[in-house]
Amino acid sequence: MNASLDTNAASFSDLHLVLGSGGTRAFLAGAGTILACDVAGVKNWKSIGGVSGGSIISALYAGGVPAPVLVEEVIGYDFSKLFRQTGTIYRLIRSQFPRRPKNMERLPIRKGIMTSDGLGAIVEQHVSTWPANFWTMAVSGKYQFLFTANGVFQVNKGAVVCISDVPAPLGVAIRASCAVPGILESIEFSGRQLFDGALSDFGDCPTEIVRRHFGASSRKIVACDVSGGMTRKRKAWLILGRLITGRISQRLHVHSRADEIFIAPRVDHLSHSLEFSLTREQKEAAVLSGFSAAVERLAKSGLLSGELLTRCLEAAQSYTNLHRLFIAGQMVTN
Numbered sequence: 530m531n532a533s534l535d536t537n538a539a540s541f542s543d544l545h546l547v548l549g550s551g552g553t554r555a556f557l558a559g560a561g562t563i564l565a566c567d568v569a570g571v572k573n574w575k576s577i578g579g580v581s582g583g584s585i586i587s588a589l590y591a592g593g594v595p596a597p598v599l600v601e602e603v604i605g606y607d608f609s610k611l612f613r614q615t616g617t618i619y620r621l622i623r624s625q626f627p628r629r630p631k632n633m634e635r636l637p638i639r640k641g642i643m644t645s646d647g648l649g650a651i652v653e654q655h656v657s658t659w660p661a662n663f664w665t666m667a668v669s670g671k672y673q674f675l676f677t678a679n680g681v682f683q684v685n686k687g688a689v690v691c692i693s694d695v696p697a698p699l700g701v702a703i704r705a706s707c708a709v710p711g712i713l714e715s716i717e718f719s720g721r722q723l724f725d726g727a728l729s730d731f732g733d734c735p736t737e738i739v740r741r742h743f744g745a746s747s748r749k750i751v752a753c754d755v756s757g758g759m760t761r762k763r764k765a766w767l768i769l770g771r772l773i774t775g776r777i778s779q780r781l782h783v784h785s786r787a788d789e790i791f792i793a794p795r796v797d798h799l800s801h802s803l804e805f806s807l808t809r810e811q812k813e814a815a816v817l818s819g820f821s822a823a824v825e826r827l828a829k830s831g832l833l834s835g836e837l838l839t840r841c842l843e844a845a846q847s848y849t850n851l852h853r854l855f856i857a858g859q860m861v862t863n
Contacts, residue, residue, distance in 0.1 A: 541570060541571050541573070544574055544575060545576045545577075545739050545749055545751065546563075546566070546574050547751070547752040547753070548562070548578070548734075549581075549583050549752065549755065549756060550580050550583055550726070550733045551583070551754075551756055552581065552582045552709075553608055553807065553815075554755045554815060555579075556603060557796070557816050557819065558815050559582070559587065559755075560603045560819065561600070561815070561817060561821075562753040562819040562820065562823040563599060563819075564596045564599070564820055564855060564856075565833075565841065566596075566751065566823060568596075569827050569837070574591075575743070576662045576745070577590060578664035579665060579734075580666050580667075580729070580734075581706055581709070581725050581727045581733075584665040584666075584703050585707065586599070586603065587665070588660070588663055588699060589656060591660035591662060591663035592660045593660070600856060603816070604813060606651075609806055610647055611648040644714050645704045645707060645714065650700065652703050653700040656699055659678045659696035660678065662678070664677045664678075666706060666729055667708065667724060668725070668726065669722055670721075672684065672685050673726075673729045673730065674692075674718070674719075674723060675689075675742060681719070684738075697718060705718060706723075706725065706726040708725050709725050710724055733754055733756040734752050736789060746788075747789050748790075751790040751792070753794065753823070757793075790832075792819075792823050794815075794822040795818055795822070796814075796818050798814055799811065813848035814848070816851075821845040824842065824844075
């Protein structure tokens with residue numbers, strides 16, 4: 530490896546993939562990141578997981594959908610069919626918010642204005658059993674719920690309790706991790722109402738849970754985060770989400786990304802995370818942003834070089850190039 534290169538990863542072995550939250554942005558950019566890793570030869574992951582929008586794409590990939598197929602399929606999805614609107618924000622506020630603020634901690638808002646049945650169905654259509662190396666996470670009150678192939682774990686302040694030694698239904702876990710408070714309905718599991726995994730103590734892209742639960746070294750973590758950091762808008766959403774879910778008193782742990790292979794795609798052409806009526810061109814641009822950011826970071830980490838890097842840089846110039854070089858001819862049925 531060139532001495533000028535970052536030394537975050539010495540080899541392709543024992544790497545962990547973490548895809549953060551961000552709704553459709555995370556879904557699409559995550560697919561591009563996965564394709565870049567796949568092209569680079571990083572395919573045998575020790576663990577694959579994510580929260581919220583990142584949980585969807587990571588579940589499909591961990592479940593065996595080949596990266597080129599994954600990209601074309603997510604671009605072809607009609608996202609609006611994955612969710613069904615059942616109400617309005619105004620009606621939700623009128624019917625659900627308690628009158629006294631002191632009750633907020635005890636009364637999380639369970640309903641949303643949309644259901645996610647379609648999302649659960651399409652995930653289980655592609656992946657029938659829980660992938661051996663896949664994980665995701667959701668929250669309920671002060672607890673994080675970690676879903677794995679080895680069961681379900683309740684996490685709080687360093688204490689980990691196994692509440693089930695068998696995996697949960699995959700569709701249920703994904704829907705729970707994507708349950709944006711007030712927007713998507715919460716999901717009941719083990720007597721609790723579960724919400725968006727991005728609201729956990731570990732943030733939008735929870736690499737810390739991989740270090741703690743899977744014993745991963747920071748240098749062995751490849752993370753994709755489209756959140757753009759803790760902006761004022763992001764902080765306001767986080768406070769509101771924690772208020773709605775009864776997590777307002779929980780502390781957010783901020784961790785250094787210095788040693789991680791940290792990929793931060795810019796998906797500025799999508800104004801917010803929950804955009805469901807996207808054109809093919811918008812989807813292609815989001816995928817390309819994930820691919821381009823991943824190529825740059827993988828090259829810096831020494832995982833991508835030489836002629837292959839040259840081809841990847843050419844592919845990153847346009848989706849037409851990307852499709853020609855790494856998708857067309859690679860498509861196989863899952």
